Amino acid sequence: MAASVIETCHVACSANRAPNVVSWGRGGLIAFGSCNSVCLYDPQEGRVVGLLNGHTGRVNAVRWVHRTENAPECHLVSGGSDSRLILWEAQHGKFIQSVECKGHTAAVCAVDAVYTEDSKVLVASSASDSTVRLWLCSDDKDAECLHIVSFAGFMMDVSLALLPGSKVPVLACGGDDCKVHLYAQANGQLQKVMMLQGHEDWVRGVEWTSAGAELLLASCSQDSLIRVWRLCAKSGTDTRAEDDHTIIKMKEDVFEVKDRGITSEFAASLETVLAGHENWVYGVHWHPPVYKGGELQQPLCLLSASMDKTMIIWAPEEASGVWVEQVRVGEVGGNTLGFYGCQMSPDGAMIVAHAFQGALHLWCKDHHNEGEWRPGVVVSGHFDVVQDLSWDPEGEFILTVGSDQTTRLFTPWKKQNNKEITWHEISRPQIHGYDMQCLAMVGRFQFVSGADEKVLRVFQAPRNFVENFATISGASKEKLLTTSDAASLPEGASTPALGLSNKAVFQGGLVPKNNKEEEQFNSISDQYQESYFHPLILTGTVKLRHHLFPKKLFNL
Template identity: 45%
Template sequence: MVAPVLETSHVFCCPNRVRGALSWSSGPGGLLAFGTSCSVVLYDPQKRVVITNLNGHTARVNCVQWIYKQDGCKSDHSFSIIMFLSFCVIQLLKAVHLQGHEGPVYAVHAAYQRRALHTLLVSAAADSTVRVWCKQGSEVTCLQTLNFGNGFTLALCFSFLPNTDGDLFSPPPVPVLACGDDDCKIHLFVQQNDQFQKVLVLSGHEDWIRGVEWAAFGIKITFAVTLETVLAGHENWVNAVHWQPSFYKDGVLQQPMRLLSASMDKTMILWAPDEESGVWLEQVRVGEVGGNTLGFYDCQFSEDGSMIIAHAFHGALHLWKQNSTNPVTWHEIARPQIHGYDLKCLAMINRFQFVSGADEKVLRVFSAPRNFVENFCAITGQSLNHVLCNQDGDLPEGATVPALGLSNKAVFQGDIASQPSDEEELLTSTGFEYHQVAFQPSILTGKKRHKDGLLESFVYGHGYEIFCVACSNSKTLLASACKAAKKEHAAIILWNTTSWKQVQSLVFHSLTVTQMAFSPDDKFLLAVSRDRTWSLWKRQDTIPPELDPVFSLFAFTNKITAVHSRIIWSCDWSPDGRYFFTGSRDKKVVAWGECDSSDDCPEHSIGPCSSVLDVGGAVTAVSVCPMLNPSRRYVVAVGLECGKICLYSWKKTDQVPEVNDWTHCVETSQSQSHTLAIKKLCWKNCNGQTEQNEAEGAEWLHFASCGEDHTVKIHRVNRCAL
C-alpha cells in the first residue's frame, strides 16, 4: 500500500449546543457520532481521535442516531433534510437525503427489522409533524405522517414488542413508537395494518418531555402500562435518559437495568434498582462543580456500560470510565480569562505569554504563573528548571479574581506570607494552595477564584476593534491593527513587549490591515490589507542598540502595480526570508521578491517573482512550511473559503515570464476539509523536538488549521511525497 501524502493528525471540534446531537454505537469499534457545525464527526473514545468527518449538510446538525444491527447512522439538520449514511470500514459509501418536513428537524430514531430486512425511521420537526420512513436497500420512502396540531414532539423512540421480531415462526414484528411532547405527555403508537395508531397517552410529567427510551424486560405479548418509579435527584431540567445497551448472552437478549440521565444541573446520574428491595436508587453521580456552563445536553453509554459520556454548553465532551488507563491524549490545560467579545486574533510572545485581541479596542496580555508552569511540567514530564530558564524569581505564585473585580490579579509568595493572621486561613485554603501541584489537566468549566493565567496588562491605542496581531521572532516587538475605513485608523502600531509602550505607528493603508508577518530575521514587517495592496516595512538600526527599533516604508503596491483585484486575506514569508507570499479573495496566490535587507535605498521596487497561481477558490489563508521538500522547493499551504486546504510547491525558475514554477502536491479530502472558510494556517516549528517527532522521523511535517466551523485540526504531511 502506498503511504499517504497528507493525513489529518488531530481534529479539535465540539458537539453542537442541541439535545440529541450525540450517539454512541454499540457495534464493533464503539464509535461516537456527534454533530459539529454542519458536519457529523465519528470519534473513537478509546483512542481519543476523530476518525472522519461526514460533510453533506448545509446547516447545523441537530441530532444524530446510530441504527443498530446495521453499519449506518443517520443525522438531520435545520433545513428539514434527513441524511442516511452508510459506511464501509470508516469510509462513507453513500448518503441519502430525505426531504419532506417544512421546518427544522430536531429528533430522529430508527429500528432495524431483521425479518423484513428493512429499517424504520421516524423524524420530528418544527412543523408539528412526525414522519415515518422505510429504508430498504438504498431506497427510502415516507410511510406515514403523524400530525400533532400546534404541539411539538421533542423526543422519539422506536422499538418492537418483545418476542415479535424473532425467527420465522414468531408472530409478525410489531413496531411501537413513543413520542414525548411539549404537552407533558408521552404518546404511544403501535403499527396496525402498516399504519401507526395511537393506543395510549401517559400523563404525569409537569414540563416538556426531553427524552424517551425503551428497554426490553420479559417476553410477554400482553401489556399493561403502569408507573414504575419516579426518579428524583436532579435540580434542573433533565435533558436526556438512556438505558445501558442490551446484549446477547448464550443466544438470549440481556437488558441491564441501569439508566443514565443528564441534566442542566451539570450532573449525570446512573440509576439502578436495589438487589434486595427493588427500589431504584442513585448509584453514581458525576459532573462539574461551579462554572459558567449550562449543564449537559445529552449523555450516552458505551457498548459494555463501562464508560459514560456527555456534552455540555461550552462544547466539551465529558468522558468517565471505570478502569483508568494512561494513553497519550490531547487536553485543554488552561482557560485564563474570557474577553466578553468574539476573539479575532492571538500571538505567542514566548512559551508562557501571549497577547489576544477581540471585537474590542484593547489588547490583553496573559502570562503563566508559577502554579501553571508546575502543573504543565507535571503533566508533560519535563524538568521545571529547564522550562523556567532562570525566570523563577519573576513569576507570581498564581492569580486570583478579587471579590468585587473582573480581572485577575497576581499573587506573589511575599503577599501570602505577609497577610494578617485573620486572613491566613483564607489564603491557605484550597483555592490558594499554589504549591499543591495538580497532576491532571484542570477542570475548565467555571469561573474560579484562582486562575491558570495571569492578565498582565491591557494595551490601549486603537480606535476600533482589534483585527490582527503579529509578534517578531525575537519576541521584542508586537504589531497590531484594527478595523478601519479611513487611513488614519488603518495604522499599524508597534509595541515593546517588555514595557508595553507604543514604539511607532506605521501609516500607509487606507482600509483594514488583514494580516501581518515579520520576516524570519525580523528585518522586515509585511502587511496586507482590505484595500488590495501590501506594504513592506524595513527595520532601521538604532544607536545605541538598546533603543526601540524604527521601521520605514521599504516597498509597496498601489492601484497601478497591484496584482490582486480583491481583498488580500493572508501573507507569509519563505523560511530564508527571500520571498513572501500573498493570497487573495480573487483566487490568486503570488510570490514576491527578492527582499534584500542590505539595500539602503529609501524605497525599493519589489514585484512578482512567480506566475500567478489560480487555486480555483477564494483564498483566505496562506502559510509557508519552514522546511523545503526533498527537491529543495518551498511548500505552501493554501486555505480556501470553501474549507479545503491545498498544498503546493514552488521554486523560482529564472524564466521570463515564470512558467511551471508551481506544482500541485495534495489537497484535503471532503472529510478532512473544514465545512466553512479557513481562517488561519500555521506550520509547526521544526526546531522543537518531541518524542513523537523522534519516533516519526524527519519525513513528516505538521500544520494546524482553524476555520469558521469552530474546528481546529492538526494535519501531518509526508515530506518525501511532496
C-alpha cells in the first residue's frame, strides 16, 4: 500500500515586531520573518508557499538580493536575535541555507546585500552591539567578514549600492545620532566619505535606488520627515559650472574615491524634503525598476510608512519637478498602533505594510478607477504564542487561541469560478484582556475558552455568522441552520456602550422600540439610543477583510 502524501494546506502567521522584517522580491514573493522562521508568501495564490527554518532566535531583518537584470532573485538574506546572518540560495525551486555569517555579539536589526562584479554576494549588517559589518559570501559556502565599523550608538538601517559609473560599493547607515553615514569600499578598505545631516531625530530607514547615471538615497526619521539625497559623479564641466554664480543650485558636498589607481569625484546634495506624515516614519521603499520599450527604467516613485497608520506614495510633478503626495492609504480609528515598514510589488500595482501587531495590510491599484486603491486579502495569524487549537466537529474550520489575547477562526474560502481553495482567518470571536490559554469545541458553533484570569467562557455563534460562514465556505446554509438548532440562535451580537462582553441580539431586538413612553426622556443619556446590531450579509465574494475581521460575531 502506497504511503499517503501529506502536504501543507495553510500556514497562519504574522510578521515579527521589527521594522526591517518584510521584503518583496522581483519574483513576486513576499519574504517576512515570523518568530524564528522566514515565511515566503505568494500574494497571487494567497498562501504561504515556503518556510525557511535556520535561526534559533527571532528573525528581525529580511532582504532579497536584487539582480541587475531585474530577474527573480536567487538569494535571500536574513538576520535574527541569535546574532547570526543566513544567506539562503534557490536550488531546484526551493531555498536552502547556503552561508552562515557569525560575528555579531547581539541581535541583528538590519541587513542589505548586492552582487559584486565577480558574482559574489556582499552583505551589510547592523546589530545591537553598535557595529556595522560587511561580509563577502562566495559559492564555496564561505563567509568572510571584510570590515567592522563601530559606533557610539545604534545604526537602525543599512543600504548598499554601487557608485555611478563604477563597481565601488557605497554603504549608507542611518542611526540614533540623527545622521546618515556614507562609506565607500575601495582598494580593499572601507572609508567614511560623507555624513549627511538634516534630520532632527533618529534615522529609522535608508534605501538607495539608481536613477540613470545617478543614485538617489531616501532616508526617513522620527522627526516625521523624509529626505531624498542625490549622488552623482562629477566631471570637468561640473567644476567649471561651479564658477558661474548666476546658476542657482543646491549646495553640494564633494568627496573622492580612489580605486585601482583611478580617482573619481562624487557630489551629494539634498533633492527634496517630504512632509506629510504626522508621526515617526519607519520605512521608505523605492518603486522597483520596470521594463519600458525593452529598456530597464527606474520610476521616480517613493513609498513611505509611518506610525500615524498611513502609507504615502510620493512622486515629482511632470511640469515643476516638485515632489508631492500622490496616494495616501491606511487605517482610520481604532486603538492599534501604526506601520513598521512598507514594500511595493514588482509592477507597482500593489503595496503592503506591516503593523506593530504583526498584521500585513495590502492595497491593490484599482485599474477601473484611476488613482484609487482597494484593500486586498492577505495572510494573517497570531502575533504571539499559539496556546491551543480545536477542530470543528465536522472538520470544516479550526479555532485557535494565543498569548496575543485573541481567539481566531480559520476556514477554507471557496471562490466563485476558481477551483483553488485557500484558507483565511474570517473571524475573531473573542478579543480578551488576558492571555488566552485553552480552548474546546462543545458543539458545531459553540466553544469554551479560558485565559490567565482562570475563568471559563462559553461562546455561541449567531445566525448572521452562520449565514456568512456558509457563503465563504460553500457549505449549505439550510443544512447549517438546521444542525445548529436555528430556533434558538440569536440574530447577532453587540457590545453595550459601557460593557465589555458581547450580548445576544434576537429577532425582536434588531430595530429600536419606538413608543410614546420613550419620547419622554428622563435624562440626557436617554436622548441617545443604544447602538443596535445590524446584520452584515456577504453576497458572492468577501468584500474587504476590514469589514469582517474586527467584528465580534460571537455572543457570550
